[in-house]
Amino acid sequence: MIPTLEWLPEGINFLDQTKLPLEETYVLATDYKQVATVIRDMITRGAMVIGVSGAMGVAIGIDRSTATDIPTLNAEVAEICDHLAATRPTAVNLFWGIGRVRDLYNTLAAANTPIPEIKKAVVALSLEMYDEDIANCRTLGAFGADLLPQEGTILTHCNAGALAACGYGSALGVIRAAVEKGHKISVLADETRPYLQGARLTAWELMKDNIPTTVLCDNMAASLMSKGRIQACIVGADRIAANGDTANKIGTYGVAILAKEFGIPFYVAAPWATLDLATATGDLIPIEQRDAREVTHSNGRQMTPTGVGIENPAFDVTPFKYITAIITERGVLKAPFEESIRAMAAQ
């Protein structure tokens, strides 16, 4: 299990994903503002761990507060939640994580619970969410494993693994579960320009687990698919709209179109918390635009002429028609997605 984050008496310790794969170092966040910086600067990243980090961020904010009465603490909690929510807009898990701890706080505060008890309860909930994430990923992993071939090569894009979660992962959780069940699987990891989550992170964590892994540049998938070298694609998600449209790392959409062209199944694996039933379709999902420097520079070296225009949307939205199935811990969703999502939500 890879410890992406850990609640310690002195603060929350985050594995610094900006330093991987060459250095395994940690960054200690001792207050909620530092947690927000860790999320914004992608020291930790990936929808599921962002969700739990948001929850722990609210919890540490409340835990470290010096407020002695509920009205003062109420005002502080509103500020803490707003500050954490302003870090990254696309992964709905962030708002889910913040919202769960805030809701518990509101209930306890409304009941005039003594502040020390409120502090204990919110910290305990954020720690439970950490354990829940691992359990959910293991459950969805087991569902998804049965969809993967007994033998073959699976393409993944970005990092939807242990590093994007609390230690097991969604898309890579499915691959892990399949390997645990005896499937002979090797992985092709798209490098995932510009941030290189595939080349740096997916390759690092799968190699740690001895799962055979090959990195390819993002523009190589069509060629390999045309040669029959890829048997399935599996990715994670940052937000799934009520109709099944799925936001994930930029480049996912292209992989999905290619998979359809070559008749290769394209799976999305995500915990239920990634479903955003309040967002009807993918075109309503906010897409984070990141700093141009991520594109203009590589390893500190300028790659583009000074002054050239730059695009850097961090995510794209894959329309549901390209998705073979969405794998969650509640079960596997298939088309028609709008109906199957609604039915599963009602269970």
Ligand SMILES: CSC[C@@H](O)[C@@H](O)C(=O)COP(=O)(O)O
């Ligand atoms: C929980 S894994 C699913 C996604 O979060 C993952 O594929 C992804 O797009 C991560 O983006 P990132 O910008 O690295 O946070």
